[in-house]
Structures are given as C-alpha cells and as structure tokens.
C-alpha cells in the first residue's frame with residue numbers, strides 16, 4: 628500500500644506489511660514505482676485497487692495473511 632506522511636510517500640508490502648520501499652517526496656511517485664520495480668516488487672491491480680508485494684511475498688501464497 629502507499630503511505631503518505633509529511634510530504635513523503637512510501638510503499639509498504641500489502642501481504643506482510645513489513646517490507647517497504649524507502650520514502651520519496653510526494654511528487655516523485657514515478658520514482659517510487661521505479662524503485663519498487665528495480666527491487667523486484669510486484670505491482671498489480673486487484674479489484675480496482677493497486678497492490679504492492681515485496682519479493683519475499685511473491686514466492687508464497689498471499690493467503691498467508693489469513694493465518695495471522
């Protein structure tokens with residue numbers, strides 16, 4: 628998911644909610660997306676909402692969240 632704080636935006640993994648991409652200035656959304664892709668994150672649209680998954684979470688079923 629995308630987190631916005633004090634003029635910065637940051638990407639956090641939608642599955643584990645632990646891994647994140649370092650914050651950039653709010654107007655640099657494109658750079659944030661580039662950084663995520665370069666770090667092998669997966670960005671995909673599910674039911675009209677963008678989801679962001681870190682490399683670790685792509686290797687295992689997303690249903691892991693239901694175990695929490």
Ligand SMILES: [Zn+2]
Nearest residue numbers: 640643681684
């Ligand atoms: Zn993750």
